[in-house]
Amino acid sequence: MLAGPPPTYISPTLPSTMPTSSPQMYTNQFRPPIMPPNSQPSYYPPHSSQTSMATNGINRPPIQNSYLNSGLLPPSSQSDASSPMANPNPQVYGSQSSFPNYQPSPNSQPTMYPPNVHPTPIRPPSVHYPNYPGQPLPTGSVQPQLPQARIDTDSLPSVIQILEQSQEKIQAPFVTSTPGSLPPLVGTNFVCQDQGSCNPRLMRSTTYTIPNTADMIKQSHVPIALSISPLANLRTDELEPPLTNFGDIGPVRCQRCKAYMCSFMQFIDGGKRFVCCFCEATTDVANEYFNHLDHTGRRTDWYQRPELCLGSYEVAATKQYCKDEKWPEPPAFIFMIDVSYNSVRSGLVNYICHILKTDLLDYLPKDKNAETSTVRVGFATFDKQVHFYNIRGASSMMFLCAFDSLGQPQMMVVSDLEEIFVPLLDGFLCSPQNSRGVINSLLDQIPKTFANSQETETVLAPAIDAGIQALKGANCGGKIYVFSTTLPIAVAPGKLANRDDKKLLGTEKESTLLSPVNNIYTKLGEECAQNGCAVDLFVFPNAYYDLATIGEVCRVSGGEIYKFNFFSIENDGERLLDDLRRNFQRTIGFDALMRVRTSTGIRPIDFLGNFYMTNATEMVFGAIDADKSVSVELKHDDKLSTDSNTYIQVALLYTSISGQRRLRILTLALTVTSAYTSFYPACDLDAIMNYTTKVAVRSVLNSTPKSIRSSIITQAAHMLACYRKNCAQGSAAGQLILPDTLKLLPVYSSSLVKCDALTGTVTLNTDDRSWLMHRLMSMDVKGTSAYLYPRIYPLHTLEEDHITPSMIRCSYDRLSDTGAYVIENGLVMYIWLGSQLDPTFVQYVFGLQAASQIQPEKCRVAQFDNPLSKNVRGLLNMIRDERNSHMKLFVIQQRDSMEPFFKNYLVEDKNLTRGASYIDFVYELHREIRNILQ
Ligand SMILES: [Zn+2]
Numbered sequence: 001m002l003a004g005p006p007p008t009y010i011s012p013t014l015p016s017t018m019p020t021s022s023p024q025m026y027t028n029q030f031r032p033p034i035m036p037p038n039s040q041p042s043y044y045p046p047h048s049s050q051t052s053m054a055t056n057g058i059n060r061p062p063i064q065n066s067y068l069n070s071g072l073l074p075p076s077s078q079s080d081a082s083s084p085m086a087n088p089n090p091q092v093y094g095s096q097s098s099f100p101n102y103q104p105s106p107n108s109q110p111t112m113y114p115p116n117v118h119p120t121p122i123r124p125p126s127v128h129y130p131n132y133p134g135q136p137l138p139t140g141s142v143q144p145q146l147p148q149a150r151i152d153t154d155s156l157p158s159v160i161q162i163l164e165q166s167q168e169k170i171q172a173p174f175v176t177s178t179p180g181s182l183p184p185l186v187g188t189n190f191v192c193q194d195q196g197s198c199n200p201r202l203m204r205s206t207t208y209t210i211p212n213t214a215d216m217i218k219q220s221h222v223p224i225a226l227s228i229s230p231l232a233n234l235r236t237d238e239l240e241p242p243l244t245n246f247g248d249i250g251p252v253r254c255q256r257c258k259a260y261m262c263s264f265m266q267f268i269d270g271g272k273r274f275v276c277c278f279c280e281a282t283t284d285v286a287n288e289y290f291n292h293l294d295h296t297g298r299r300t301d302w303y304q305r306p307e308l309c310l311g312s313y314e315v316a317a318t319k320q321y322c323k324d325e326k327w328p329e330p331p332a333f334i335f336m337i338d339v340s341y342n343s344v345r346s347g348l349v350n351y352i353c354h355i356l357k358t359d360l361l362d363y364l365p366k367d368k369n370a371e372t373s374t375v376r377v378g379f380a381t382f383d384k385q386v387h388f389y390n391i392r393g394a395s396s397m398m399f400l401c402a403f404d405s406l407g408q409p410q411m412m413v414v415s416d417l418e419e420i421f422v423p424l425l426d427g428f429l430c431s432p433q434n435s436r437g438v439i440n441s442l443l444d445q446i447p448k449t450f451a452n453s454q455e456t457e458t459v460l461a462p463a464i465d466a467g468i469q470a471l472k473g474a475n476c477g478g479k480i481y482v483f484s485t486t487l488p489i490a491v492a493p494g495k496l497a498n499r500d501d502k503k504l505l506g507t508e509k510e511s512t513l514l515s516p517v518n519n520i521y522t523k524l525g526e527e528c529a530q531n532g533c534a535v536d537l538f539v540f541p542n543a544y545y546d547l548a549t550i551g552e553v554c555r556v557s558g559g560e561i562y563k564f565n566f567f568s569i570e571n572d573g574e575r576l577l578d579d580l581r582r583n584f585q586r587t588i589g590f591d592a593l594m595r596v597r598t599s600t601g602i603r604p605i606d607f608l609g610n611f612y613m614t615n616a617t618e619m620v621f622g623a624i625d626a627d628k629s630v631s632v633e634l635k636h637d638d639k640l641s642t643d644s645n646t647y648i649q650v651a652l653l654y655t656s657i658s659g660q661r662r663l664r665i666l667t668l669a670l671t672v673t674s675a676y677t678s679f680y681p682a683c684d685l686d687a688i689m690n691y692t693t694k695v696a697v698r699s700v701l702n703s704t705p706k707s708i709r710s711s712i713i714t715q716a717a718h719m720l721a722c723y724r725k726n727c728a729q730g731s732a733a734g735q736l737i738l739p740d741t742l743k744l745l746p747v748y749s750s751s752l753v754k755c756d757a758l759t760g761t762v763t764l765n766t767d768d769r770s771w772l773m774h775r776l777m778s779m780d781v782k783g784t785s786a787y788l789y790p791r792i793y794p795l796h797t798l799e800e801d802h803i804t805p806s807m808i809r810c811s812y813d814r815l816s817d818t819g820a821y822v823i824e825n826g827l828v829m830y831i832w833l834g835s836q837l838d839p840t841f842v843q844y845v846f847g848l849q850a851a852s853q854i855q856p857e858k859c860r861v862a863q864f865d866n867p868l869s870k871n872v873r874g875l876l877n878m879i880r881d882e883r884n885s886h887m888k889l890f891v892i893q894q895r896d897s898m899e900p901f902f903k904n905y906l907v908e909d910k911n912l913t914r915g916a917s918y919i920d921f922v923y924e925l926h927r928e929i930r931n932i933l934q
Pocket of ligand 1: 254257258277281
C-alpha cells in the first residue's frame with residue numbers, strides 16, 4: 001500500500017531558527033564601491049572550498065564606512081575595493097569547461113557532440129517503475145525511435161561538473177563595475193560587490209550584451225528578459241541597498257523620462273546639470289543637490305552618495321509618492337481562522353491559536369533599527385458566518401485594573417454575507433503590546449468555543465472581503481492570513497462547487513480545469529492590490545479545494561499559497577510553524593508599485609509573475625517580499641548603437657513594515673553588440689530558463705500540453721541552430737554544438753518539458769498542480785534552477801568537518817544500493833535508503849532498529865550525539881538555509897511503494913509520465929536543429 005497520501009508540495013520557509021538569529025541580514029554598511037585613486041586593490045585570497053567562501057572568504061575592509069553615519073572618508077582610506085579589472089573576462093564563469101568526447105571548435109570554443117561515434121547499441125531504458133496502488137501508469141505515450149547508437153551519459157554536459165568548474169574559477173567577489181559582465185552561475189557560491197550595476201540576486205538579465213537589432217533576437221530565439229527580485233535577501237557579507245534621503249526635494253529624477261538618479265548619469269556644466277543615461281535629456285540640478293565636480297568630471301561627493309556609485313539604493317519618498325499625499329499608517333496583519341468541523345477535528349484551530357500565542361506574536365516584523373514592531377493585529381473566525389473579535393486592551397499600566405480593560409474579548413457575528421461589513425472598526429485591529437492579555441485570552445477561547453462544532457460548510461470570499469474592509473477602515477495596508485480547510489460551499493458570494501475531473505489533466509482540456517471558474521476571487525485580489533494588502537492562503541484540504549479559482553486572490557494581490565494536504569500536527573506542525581515564521585520575518589513591502597525603465601530603443605512589453613496591472617507599464621502589488629520575483633520581457637523599438645551601453649532601471653515604490661514610504665532603485669548596464677559571437681558568450685542560461693519556465697507555465701491556461709512541449713523544444717533548437725550557423729560554421733554536420741554559456745540548455749529543457757508543473761498527471765492532483773504553477777510564476781532564478789535540476793548529496797559518506805560533499809547526477813544509475821542520499825528541488829525533500837545500506841545508518845540517524853520501521857512521512861532525523869547524525873543534520877540544515885520554503889521530508893527505501901515519486905525527480909532519466917531521458921532528448925533536439933539548418 002502507498003504509505004499515506006501522495007507527496008505534497010510544501011511552501012516556503014527559512015531555516016528552522018527564529019528571526020533573532022539573523023539580525024546581521026539587516027546591517028546596512030556602506031562601502032565605497034570602486035577602488036579609489038592611489039590605493040592598492042585588495043587581495044582576495046583564493047577559496048578552495050565553499051565553506052570558506054561562505055564564512056570568512058572575504059577580506060573585510062579595514063574601515064567600515066557607514067553611510068548613514070555619513071563617514072566622509074577620504075578616498076585613500078578606502079582600501080577594500082577591488083580593482084574594476086579584477087574580473088576582466090566576463091565569460092570566466094561557467095566557460096571553457098571541457099567534457100570527455102568533446103572537441104573544442106577552432107573559432108569560439110563551443111562544445112561539439114558527435115552522436116555517432118559510440119557504437120554501443122542502445123539499451124532499453126534502465127529505469128523501471130513499479131506499479132503502485134491507485135495510480136495506474138499512463139499508457140499510450142510513444143517513445144521516439146532512437147538512432148542505433150548510444151552515447152555514454154558521462155559525455156553529456158553535466159550540471160554538477162559545470163557548477164564545480166565554475167565554482168573553482170570564483171576566486172574573488174563578482175564586481176559589477178564593468179557593463180556587460182556575466183555574473184556567476186546562480187548555483188555557485190559567490191559574493192557580489194555592487195560597483196555601479198545592481199547585485200544579480202536583485203536582478204538578472206538573460207543576456208548582458210544585448211543584440212542591437214530585433215532581427216538578431218528573432219533569429220537567435222534567445223528571449224531578452226529580466227528576472228527581478230527587488231527585495232531579495234542578500235548575503236550577510238554583501239551590501240544591502242543603503243537608505244538615503246534627499247529631504248524636501250525628493251528623489252532626483254530625469255525631467256523627461258523620470259528615471260531616478262543612478263551611477264550612470266553624467267554631470268556636466270560644473271555639476272549644474274546632468275545628462276540622463278536613458279533618454280539623453282539634460283536636467284538642471286537643484287541647488288540643494290548641487291556638488292562640485294573633480295578633475296575627472298565626477299562629483300566630489302561621489303563616494304558618500306549611494307545613488308551616485310551603487311547599482312541599488314533606497315530613498316525615503318516624499319508625500320507626493322503617497323496615496324492622497326498622506327503618510328501611510330503602518331501595515332496590519334489579520335488572521336482569519338476556519339473553525340468548521342474539519343478544521344477543529346484535525347487539531348488545526350487549536351494549533352494555530354497555540355503557535356500565535358506562544359511564538360509568532362512575539363516575532364512580528366519591524367524595520368531594522370526599530371525597537372518594537374508597529375504591526376497591529378486583528379482576529380476573525382469563520383464557518384458559515386464570519387465572527388469578529390474586539391481585542392481592545394488596556395495599556396500595560398491599566399491592565400492590572402481589570403475593569404478598565406476588556407478583560408475578555410467580545411465576539412461579534414456577521415450573518416449577512418452579501419454586504420459584508422466589519423462591525424467594530426474600533427477594537428478590531430490592536431497592537432499586541434497593548435492588548436496582549438486580551439489576545440491571549442481570545443486565543444485560549446477560540447478552540448474552546450468551537451470545540452464541538454458540527455458545521456461542515458464554510459464561506460470564504462466574505463471572510464476575505466471583511467479583512468479588506470477592516471484594513472480599508474483603518475486606512476492601512478497589510479496581510480490577510482487565511483487558514484482554510486474546505487471548498488467554500490455555503491450559500492454566500494464566492495460559493496464554489498466541486499468541478500474536479502482529474503482525468504482531464506494532461507489532455508487538451510486541462511486548461512479549463514486549471515483556469516478559474518469565475519472572477520470573484522480575481523476581483524477580490526484586485527481590490528486587495530488597490531488597497532495595499534495581500535492575501536496569504538494556508539490551505540489544509542482533505543479533498544478538492546479549487547485552488548485554480550481561489551488562488552486568484554493570492555496571485556493578483558501578490559500573496560502566497562501554502563498547501564498542507566491531509567494536515568496533521570505530527571506530520572506538518574513544524575512545517576506550518578516554520579513557514580509562518582519565515583513569512584513574518586522576510587523583507588516585505590506593501591502597497592507597492594514597480595516600473596521598469598530602459599534606454600531609448602528598447603522597452604518592456606511583457607510581464608510575468610503574481611501581481612496586478614492597471615496599465616501597460618506598472619506592476620501593482622498588495623505586498624511583495626524577498627522571495628518574490630517577476631520577469632519582464634524587453635523588445636526593440638529601434639536599432640541600438642553598439643557604441644553605447646543600454647541601461648535598465650527598476651523602481652519599486654512601497655511602504656515598509658513600519659510604515660515608511662520608500663523607493664528602491666535598481667540599475668543595470670548592458671553592452672550592445674551586432675555580432676552573435678559576442679552575444680552568445682554573454683547569455684545567462686539560469687535567467688533564460690527562469691523566463692522560459694514562466695512563459696510555459698502561463699501558457700498552460702491557453703494552450704495544450706503538446707504545443708507547450710513543442711514550443712520549448714523548438715525554441716531551444718533555434719537557439720543552438722543560430723549559434724551553429726553564425727558562430728561555428730566550420731563544424732561537421734553530424735555534430736551537436738553547444739556554446740559555452742548554453743551547455744546545459746539541453747538538460748534544463750529536457751527537465752522542463754516533463755516537469756510536474758507542465759505534465760503532472762500522475763504525481764499531482766489538480767490543486768497541487770495549481771499550487772505549483774502559482775509558485776513557479778513568482779519563483780526567483782535560484783528557485784527555478786533547483787526545480788529544473790534537483791540536488792542530490794550522498795549521506796553515507798559524509799565526513800566530519802566537511803559536510804558539503806560532491807553532488808550526484810540526477811539519475812537512478814548513479815545511486816548505490818549500499819548508499820543513502822538526500823534529494824531536494826527547493827519544494828520537497830527525500831532521503832533515499834539503498835536496499836543494502838548498512839543498518840547502523842538507520843540506527844545512528846533515525847534511532848530506529850531497522851529500516852522496516854520507517855514511515856516515510858513521519859520519519860525524522862533524530863538528534864543523536866554521533867558524528868553521522870551530526871553530519872547529516874548539518875547538511876540538511878545547510879540545504880534548508882538556502883531555500884525559501886520548509887521542504888517536506890519523506891524518508892523512503894529503495895523499491896518501496898513511494899520510490900516512483902522520488903524517481904520523478906531524477907530528471908536525467910525517463911520519468912513517470914514517460915518524459916524522455918536526457919539522452920533521448922538530446923537526440924530529439926539534435927534532429928530538430930538539423931531540420932532547422934537544412
Ligand atoms: Zn531621461
